[in-house]
Amino acid sequence: MAYVINKTDGTAFTTLQDATVNNDSSITLVGRNYIGYGEAQNENFLFLLENFAHNTAPSTPIAGQLWFDTNVNVIKVWDGDKWVEVGAAKLSGTPPVDPPTGAFWLKTPHNTLHTYNGSGWVFIGPETAEGFDTTRARSTTLVSDTAINHAAIELTVDGTVVGIVTGVPFRLGSTNTRAGFDQLDAGITLNSNTFIKGNLHGNADTASELQTTRKINGTGFDGTRDITITSSTTEPLRPGDYITGSSFNGSSDITWDVNATSANSIGTIVSRNAAGGFAAGLITANLSGELYGNVTATTGTSRFDVIQANSFVGPSLSGNAFSATKLRTARNINGVAFDGQDDITVPAAANTLTGISLATNVINSNLQQVGNLISLEVVGNILVNSNLTIASSGTNSSLTATRQLTITVDDGTDTSSIKIISPDVSVTAGTGANGALVPTTNGDVDLGKSNLEWDNVHANTFIGSLQGNADTATLATTAANIAGGAAGSFAYQTASGATALLPAGTAGEILHTGGTGGAPYWGSPAVADLIPGAYLNGTSYDGLASRQFDVDATSANTASKVVARDASGNFSAGTITANLTGNATTATTATNNVLKSGDTMTGFLTLHSNPTANLHAATKQYVDAATQGINPYWAGATTLANVQATYASFPTGTKVAFWNERVYNAPRNGNGGNATVYDRYKQTVQKQANGTWLTVG
Numbered sequence: 206m207a208y209v210i211n212k213t214d215g216t217a218f219t220t221l222q223d224a225t226v227n228n229d230s231s232i233t234l235v236g237r238n239y240i241g242y243g244e245a246q247n248e249n250f251l252f253l254l255e256n257f258a259h260n261t262a263p264s265t266p267i268a269g270q271l272w273f274d275t276n277v278n279v280i281k282v283w284d285g286d287k288w289v290e291v292g293a294a295k296l297s298g299t300p301p302v303d304p305p306t307g308a309f310w311l312k313t314p315h316n317t318l319h320t321y322n323g324s325g326w327v328f329i330g331p332e333t334a335e336g337f338d339t340t341r342a343r344s345t346t347l348v349s350d351t352a353i354n355h356a357a358i359e360l361t362v363d364g365t366v367v368g369i370v371t372g373v374p375f376r377l378g379s380t381n382t383r384a385g386f387d388q389l390d391a392g393i394t395l396n397s398n399t400f401i402k403g404n405l406h407g408n409a410d411t412a413s414e415l416q417t418t419r420k421i422n423g424t425g426f427d428g429t430r431d432i433t434i435t436s437s438t439t440e441p442l443r444p445g446d447y448i449t450g451s452s453f454n455g456s457s458d459i460t461w462d463v464n465a466t467s468a469n470s471i472g473t474i475v476s477r478n479a480a481g482g483f484a485a486g487l488i489t490a491n492l493s494g495e496l497y498g499n500v501t502a503t504t505g506t507s508r509f510d511v512i513q514a515n516s517f518v519g520p521s522l523s524g525n526a527f528s529a530t531k532l533r534t535a536r537n538i539n540g541v542a543f544d545g546q547d548d549i550t551v552p553a554a555a556n557t558l559t560g561i562s563l564a565t566n567v568i569n570s571n572l573q574q575v576g577n578l579i580s581l582e583v584v585g586n587i588l589v590n591s592n593l594t595i596a597s598s599g600t601n602s603s604l605t606a607t608r609q610l611t612i613t614v615d616d617g618t619d620t621s622s623i624k625i626i627s628p629d630v631s632v633t634a635g636t637g638a639n640g641a642l643v644p645t646t647n648g649d650v651d652l653g654k655s656n657l658e659w660d661n662v663h664a665n666t667f668i669g670s671l672q673g674n675a676d677t678a679t680l681a682t683t684a685a686n687i688a689g690g691a692a693g694s695f696a697y698q699t700a701s702g703a704t705a706l707l708p709a710g711t712a713g714e715i716l717h718t719g720g721t722g723g724a725p726y727w728g729s730p731a732v733a734d735l736i737p738g739a740y741l742n743g744t745s746y747d748g749l750a751s752r753q754f755d756v757d758a759t760s761a762n763t764a765s766k767v768v769a770r771d772a773s774g775n776f777s778a779g780t781i782t783a784n785l786t787g788n789a790t791t792a793t794t795a796t797n798n799v800l801k802s803g804d805t806m807t808g809f810l811t812l813h814s815n816p817t818a819n820l821h822a823a824t825k826q827y828v829d830a831a832t833q834g835i836n837p838y839w840a841g842a843t844t845l846a847n848v849q850a851t852y853a854s855f856p857t858g859t860k861v862a863f864w865n866e867r868v869y870n871a872p873r874n875g876n877g878g879n880a881t882v883y884d885r886y887k888q889t890v891q892k893q894a895n896g897t898w899l900t901v902g
Contacts, residue, residue: 210234212267231263231270256280262288286818294318299901300326335900338364347389349375357389367399447474697725740767848890849898860901862889 208221219227219234226245227234232252233245257263258273266272268285281288294309295301301310306323318329332341339361347357347369355375360368366383374390377383385396395401418427426432441454450461465474469484477483500507535544539551604610606625613622653659693709695716710716710727717728735746743754758767762777770776799806815827848861865888890898 206237208236213269218267228265230265230267231257284818286820334363340364347371347375348378348381350378351375352378359383365396367396369394695725699724845888845890845898852892853896855892857892857894859892860889861892861898862887864888 207223210218210221210227212218219229221227221234221236223237224239225236226239227236232249235242235245239245256271256273258275260275262272262274262281263270263283266283266288268283270283271291272281272283272288273279274281274288280291282291283289292309294311295304296311296313298313300319301308301321304310304321306321308321310319310321310326311317312319315333315335317331317333319326320329321327331343334340340363341361343359343361345357345359346354348354353375355371355373358370359366360370366386369383369386369389370393371389372391374388376388377386385398386394388394412428414429415427418425420426421432424432441452443452444450444461447464448461449464451459453459453461463474463476464472465476467476467478467483469486475483475485529545531546532544535542537543538549541549541551543549610625611622612625613620652662691706691708694706695709696704696706699705705724707725707727713729714727715730717726719725733747735752737743737745737754740757741754742757743752746752746754756767756769758769760769760771760776762779768776768778812822812824816823844865848863852859852861889901891901893899
């Protein structure tokens with residue numbers, strides 16, 4: 206039975222017939238009982254996982270499908286008309302309606318970016334004054350007249366650069382001149398036609414005049430003219446502490462000296478002598494660096510970090526020394542006296558040893574227990590009085606012999622031995638191959654016991670006779686014969702563990718089953734007739750003679766006939782009742798179909814929803830809603846005040862578009878007057894509930 210594949214909105218996408226596939230989309234839709242469905246289904250999952258990653262867009266996309274464009278490493282979505290980058294900002298003059306939190310909106314024509322925070326649109330940038338030319342601070346790179354790039358910030362108002370901020374001074378090169386600028390200083394350089402008005406704090410490199418006139422020796426000075434200052438002073442300069450000389454009034458030369466000496470003289474400042482030294486009764490200070498000469502401390506405690514000396518003279522020293530020639534008092538180590546002057550040999554108990562190896566001269570030792578041995582080499586025999594366990598911290602353990610390993614078990618009464626032979630040693634007992642597990646004599650060893658059987662025996666080849674029953678015969682490479690029977694006989698099982706042979710039957714007979722518990726037997730075949738039913742022409746078929754059946758079909762509009770196509774692939778019918786998918790082919794003479802080109806409808810066409818793409822047809826409902834409240838452009842309005850006065854009585858939501866005039870006040874012209882520039886631009890406003898008008902475009 207065919208599948209009807211529906212989209213998420215419930216509309217039918219296609220009807221999928223049994224044992225077929227559909228490739229009308231980017232994934233393969235598999236019909237019931239289609240052979241090889243596994244590859245197609247697994248590839249579908251992989252395509253969806255990688256979002257059809259490719260440098261070419263999918264050829265059969267459907268609305269909502271994602272595609273990872275490997276040309277630019279960007280995810281895109283098919284909107285039913287074109288591929289759109291996911292996450293792209295909405296471009297419009299008015300804010301998008303009902304946006305998700307985090308959505309972006311690029312407001313046109315000002316090209317300012319906004320984001321939606323869940324309750325309103327938040328402006329991101331760039332800074333702009335809507336209705337005017339570029340007005341913002343912009344980072345850029347300027348080239349100097351020495352062809353060196355410099356980082357800069359341009360302060361632009363209505364398209365005119367009024368200031369430039371740089372970190373270093375330089376002169377603009379000819380490749381990026383700016384009107385009103387030549388030499389730029391570190392900091393802010395203003396356009397030559399631009400000024401700063403207001404109070405400034407800080408230092409200026411230069412000033413035309415001082416804001417407040419100051420007096421110098423009684424003469425006023427504002428920086429606009431030169432002044433002359435007399436040499437005499439109004440008050441004398443007098444010497445203070447540790448200065449020798451007379452007061453100075455500027456009328457004559459006076460020499461002053463610092464009252465200093467290198468001798469131990471009270472009331473003077475310390476100066477160095479010709480050798481750089483000086484004398485003092487007592488110096489109290491924290492000393493750092495090297496100290497030369499003798500230090501005598503009669504009282505108190507002196508502390509030093511490191512003391513280095515050729516000899517120490519005194520009654521005693523306390524603290525630790527880095528080294529010593531001998532110990533003051535000899536100490537015993539395991540009963541042997543030691544003062545540090547001579548080497549000694551110390552006997553030690555085994556449990557006190559800390560080394561990692563025994564001396565090579567250790568020959569005999571009765572060890573009760575040995576820890577973990579990394580390796581053990583034995584020249585003679587190893588005698589184990591109890592069990593020998595070989596364990597490994599990994600997954601495998603091994604017991605290695607050079608050429609031949611003999612394992613002997615002796616309980617005191619009976620002895621059993623077995624040899625494991627390496628591949629390059631001839632078998633010396635029993636039969637076997639190189640590297641085999643070989644008994645000492647033929648028949649001396651059993652592999653397992655009657656009451657202790659092996660679970661599975663794996664081998665490439667079994668040589669010799671095998672006794673007992675096999676679960677199946679399918680795993681045997683060959684079988685010499687089945688005992689009993691004759692040529693042409695068939696083997697069958699009569700009971701669990703019992704097999705019999707059925708001789709060949711008479712020529713022409715067929716093999717019949719004997720049912721549950723019954724033996725198979727040969728007999729004549731049972732024959733029944735094949736009888737043609739509805740919509741088939743022919744006589745019954747008994748298998749003894751050839752017969753031909755035909756389908757009772759015709760391409761004509763004939764009752765009780767199966768539909769057949771004529772030589773052109775067509776047929777006729779009175780009425781066809783079915784759900785159709787796909788495109789219907791129209792004819793120029795059709796009376797109930799609308800042609801794709803040049804036809805006329807006598808009734809109304811109802812669309813299922815509002816348009817969502819550029820080339821979609823628009824409904825009257827959509828157009829009415831989009832144009833509601835909009836009046837034609839009002840040529841007589843030149844200001845917002847005109848609009849408010851003329852449309853004061855219009856209801857809330859009214860939109861009015863008109864040509865507005867902008868006025869630019871340019872700098873003074875050559876005649877000293879103001880140059881006024883008028884510009885016209887289209888503006889749309891909408892009336893608000895409180896009677897005000899909001900600019901919407």
